[in-house]
Amino acid sequence: MISQGARHVVLELQDIHRYFGTVQANRGIDLTVKPGRIHGILGENGAGKSTLMKILAGYLPMTRGRILLDGTEVRYASPNEASSLGIGMLYQDPMDFPMLSVIENFMIGQVSGVASAGETYRRKFSELVQEFDFTLRPDTPVHLLTIGERQQLEILRLLSIGARVLILDEPTTGISTTQKEILFSALKKLAAEGRSVILVSHKLEDVDALCDTVTVLQDGRVSGAMDQPFDSTTLLSMMFGAPPESSRHIHRPTSQTILRLDNVSAAGGRTGLSGCSIQVRRGEVVGLAGLEGSGQGVLLRVAAGLLRPRKGTIHLDNHNMTHQGYHAYRKAGAAFLPASRLEEGLIRGLTITEHCALQQQGRSFLVDWHEAHAGARKKIAGFQVMGSPGSVVESLSGGNQQRLLLAFLPERPRLLLLENPTRGLDLESVHWVWNHLDAYCEQGTSIVFSSSELDEILLAADRVLVFFEGRIIKDVLASRTNVMELGRALAGRV
Amino acid sequence: MGEINISILLASVIAGAAPILLATLGETVTEKSGIINLSLDGSIILSAMAGFVIALKTGSVVAGFLAGAMIGGLVAATVAFFSISLKQSQVAVGFVLTLMARDLAYFIGSPYSRVQGPQVGPSPIPFLEGIPYLGEIIFRHSIPVYLSLVMIGLVWWYLYRTPYGLRLRSVGEHPEASYARGINPKRVQMLYAVCGGLLVGLAGATFSLCIKPGWGQPQGAEGTGWIALALVIFGGWNPLRAALGAYLFAFLQVMSIYFQGWVPSVPAQVFQVAPFPLMILILVIISFAQKESILRWSEDRPIVRALLKTFTGTAPRALGRQQNT
Numbered sequence: 001m002i003s004q005g006a007r008h009v010v011l012e013l014q015d016i017h018r019y020f021g022t023v024q025a026n027r028g029i030d031l032t033v034k035p036g037r038i039h040g041i042l043g044e045n046g047a048g049k050s051t052l053m054k055i056l057a058g059y060l061p062m063t064r065g066r067i068l069l070d071g072t073e074v075r076y077a078s079p080n081e082a083s084s085l086g087i088g089m090l091y092q093d094p095m096d097f098p099m100l101s102v103i104e105n106f107m108i109g110q111v112s113g114v115a116s117a118g119e120t121y122r123r124k125f126s127e128l129v130q131e132f133d134f135t136l137r138p139d140t141p142v143h144l145l146t147i148g149e150r151q152q153l154e155i156l157r158l159l160s161i162g163a164r165v166l167i168l169d170e171p172t173t174g175i176s177t178t179q180k181e182i183l184f185s186a187l188k189k190l191a192a193e194g195r196s197v198i199l200v201s202h203k204l205e206d207v208d209a210l211c212d213t214v215t216v217l218q219d220g221r222v223s224g225a226m227d228q229p230f231d232s233t234t235l236l237s238m239m240f241g242a243p244p245e246s247s248r249h250i251h252r253p254t255s256q257t258i259l260r261l262d263n264v265s266a267a268g269g270r271t272g273l274s275g276c277s278i279q280v281r282r283g284e285v286v287g288l289a290g291l292e293g294s295g296q297g298v299l300l301r302v303a304a305g306l307l308r309p310r311k312g313t314i315h316l317d318n319h320n321m322t323h324q325g326y327h328a329y330r331k332a333g334a335a336f337l338p339a340s341r342l343e344e345g346l347i348r349g350l351t352i353t354e355h356c357a358l359q360q361q362g363r364s365f366l367v368d369w370h371e372a373h374a375g376a377r378k379k380i381a382g383f384q385v386m387g388s389p390g391s392v393v394e395s396l397s398g399g400n401q402q403r404l405l406l407a408f409l410p411e412r413p414r415l416l417l418l419e420n421p422t423r424g425l426d427l428e429s430v431h432w433v434w435n436h437l438d439a440y441c442e443q444g445t446s447i448v449f450s451s452s453e454l455d456e457i458l459l460a461a462d463r464v465l466v467f468f469e470g471r472i473i474k475d476v477l478a479s480r481t482n483v484m485e486l487g488r489a490l491a492g493r494v
Numbered sequence: 495m496g497e498i499n500i501s502i503l504l505a506s507v508i509a510g511a512a513p514i515l516l517a518t519l520g521e522t523v524t525e526k527s528g529i530i531n532l533s534l535d536g537s538i539i540l541s542a543m544a545g546f547v548i549a550l551k552t553g554s555v556v557a558g559f560l561a562g563a564m565i566g567g568l569v570a571a572t573v574a575f576f577s578i579s580l581k582q583s584q585v586a587v588g589f590v591l592t593l594m595a596r597d598l599a600y601f602i603g604s605p606y607s608r609v610q611g612p613q614v615g616p617s618p619i620p621f622l623e624g625i626p627y628l629g630e631i632i633f634r635h636s637i638p639v640y641l642s643l644v645m646i647g648l649v650w651w652y653l654y655r656t657p658y659g660l661r662l663r664s665v666g667e668h669p670e671a672s673y674a675r676g677i678n679p680k681r682v683q684m685l686y687a688v689c690g691g692l693l694v695g696l697a698g699a700t701f702s703l704c705i706k707p708g709w710g711q712p713q714g715a716e717g718t719g720w721i722a723l724a725l726v727i728f729g730g731w732n733p734l735r736a737a738l739g740a741y742l743f744a745f746l747q748v749m750s751i752y753f754q755g756w757v758p759s760v761p762a763q764v765f766q767v768a769p770f771p772l773m774i775l776i777l778v779i780i781s782f783a784q785k786e787s788i789l790r791w792s793e794d795r796p797i798v799r800a801l802l803k804t805f806t807g808t809a810p811r812a813l814g815r816q817q818n819t
Contacts, residue, residue: 059674078673078674078676079673079674079675079676080673080674080675080676083675083676084676095668095670095671095674096668096671097663097664097667097668097671097672098667098668098811099667099808099810099811100660100663100664100667104660104663104664107657107660108660108661108664108672108675108677109672109675109676109677111657111660112657112658112661113656113657113658114652114656114657114658115656115657116655116656116657117657118655137793139793139799140793
């Protein structure tokens with residue numbers, strides 16, 4: 001095929017292998033990406049998607065294989081060389097400079113020398129922003145942007161340096177529904193212009209909404225491919241071998257109230273929390289839905305005693321806890337699991353054994369390493385953590401860190417407060433986590449959790465609270481609502 | 495005794511601040527790229543000695559300044575090399591070097607102690623020196639003092655207005671990301687560690703050839719490096735604010751001499767120490783401007799935003815970190 005203009009390019013990956021020591025992340029992957037199409041790469045965590053994309057973006061060298069652009073083999077050893085060939089990637093963790101401004105981020109890598117080129121690039125930038133209907137402003141420091149806006153900036157930058165193939169790694173994680181729509185329409189526009197877009201995801205809904213064609217990876221190999229229209233059962237079986245069951249989780253809440261908030265207002269997050277009244281019954285699972293930062297996190301932290309409310313009262317088991325601190329809440333049986341695993345949950349630099357040692361109740365002066373080691377082994381086995389007692393926590397993958405956090409929850413809490421408990425986990429791990437949490441409910445624990453996935457909330461929760469701008473605008477039984485209705489509420493339309 | 499001549503006071507502040515200013519600006523450049531050069535204090539003393547001895551031997555103060563700058567650059571290059579190539583801790587290497595450089599200076603310099611040597615005299619700038627007040631304050635100094643004044647603007651312009659400066663800052667913020675964009679972070683860090691070191695070396699030579707002429711043990715420059723390191727932090731890694739800090743510090747030092755005369759009942763040490771708590775107080779006030787809500791609010795107000803931008807700053811994210819590119 002003769003390329004029609006510079007934007008069109010056929011990308012072929014042939015027999016890509018990548019080994020990390022004895023781990024074979026990619027073993028013989030073939031993939032052809034045609035111009036003007038949005039190509040989905042689907043697979044559960046650890047299927048080899050990210051590795052493959054990092055190879056393609058020049059960030060990782062491959063062990064063996066060939067990459068062809070329009071039939072010619074290309075070799076490159078750095079992301080910079082890849083982008084000069086027109087291959088650009090949006091990483092899962094944004095590779096940008098948070099303390100610098102939007103326009104500076106846009107310019108880094110494009111400019112050199114002593115003469116200021118600010119005006120030229122400002123013009124270029126504002127043209128691109130208008131073209132895509134983004135709302136970025138050139139002088140905002142990047143750390144004030146949302147993840148979605150940082151993606152927009154990165155897309156514009158890649159286009160500005162001439163990207164013809166755009167790779168996006170899990171772009172819909174942690175962004176709002178509105179921003180997802182903006183992103184998707186931008187990607188469709190790019191494809192319509194003849195560029196190739198590669199979307200890496202483990203979410204069927206993203207692939208369904210966006211992709212023309214999809215390739216499924218499993219265990220480092222291509223396990224199947226499909227063009228629109230997609231059949232989710234087939235795709236799921238390509239991802240997992242067999243489709244996972246997705247039956248609703250049923251709990252039996254009693255009438256006893258465990259947590260009661262009356263007209264609570266608190267500062268924090270993007271919007272704070274205003275005039276919130278809820279009751280959570282014993283054994284009940286309550287899901288908190290809403291755009292990220294609409295008050296869910298504040299509510300969880302208030303209920304855990306980490307944030308003091310400005311107004312209102314909090315009762316735990318009929319005790320007034322309003323002016324108590326976190327440790328009093330813990331004693332009363334409330335346990336909190338934060339979303340940022342390495343910032344608030346686990347302690348960087350300590351091993352699993354050392355985490356166990358920290359939890360030891362005894363008042364003895366010396367650490368009982370024997371017990372701590374045994375405890376670590378037990379938790380690793382019981383929670384299927386991929387790691388050893390001596391692994392430092394940051395060396396574990398996100399999913400394994402989450403399992404470990406769950407392992408450290410108290411055995412018989414009255415109330416579990418979980419912030420995005422399954423963030424970044426693959427479907428199998430999500431099911432595993434919820435099966436584990438169900439066991440808590442059986443023994444009468446109440447669970448309040450937030451999630452950005454409506455499907456998960458509908459599956460796991462008995463009751464759903466929808467947050468909008470710091471207020472609860474909807475309180476409904478999970479069995480009496482659906483994704484459509486919740487989605488509308490999320491956008492503020494009840 | 496009670497009289498103060500404002501012009502003379504300000505002129506002596508500008509002259510006295512010159513070496514601290516040069517060292518502070520140099521360290522700001524280095525730290526902006528992500529390298530901490532803790533060897534500053536020893537480096538200044540060593541280059542003060544080298545500058546003086548070379549100028550004495552060759553009879554040329556220019557040669558003396560060049561030697562000082564070279565020594566500063568060399569010490570900085572050592573810190574950078576140990577960190578970038580040998581992956582050693584910048585802090586540990588810097589500490590050891592600061593002690594070593596100082597002792598080396600005393601050892602090599604001991605034969606030249608209290609020897610009469612060359613020094614740089616004032617070179618008033620024609621016409622400009624005639625301006626009332628201003629001429630006396632700014633335009634009757636020696637060349638190193640003029641240099642320190644010019645460097646404030648030059649360093650700021652280079653960091654914030656040129657693409658090279660942008661690259662330098664990007665490396666200090668996120669070396670991995672700048673690598674992904676085709677920048678070689680190691681080379682950039684090495685380059686600016688040495689550039690910063692050159693300025694630090696000039697600071698040393700400015701001491702021994704201009705501000706406190708001569709060599710001895712102690713020379714009188716001892717401790718300046720540590721103050722400069724603190725000023726970089728107080729200055730929020732911004733050359734303008736760091737310069738302001740350096741002048742403030744010099745001003746407080748000059749004032750302490752006056753105060754000793756005015757209130758002899760208060761121990762002199764009080765005035766010598768006073769600059770430090772005062773600096774901390776000022777830091778607290780300035781840090782209010784860094785609040786996120788204020789930053790957002792200022793976005794639509796260009797003048798306020800420009801002001802805030804001048805007076806805010808946080809540490810480069812990758813400062814002192816070992817990079818893996």
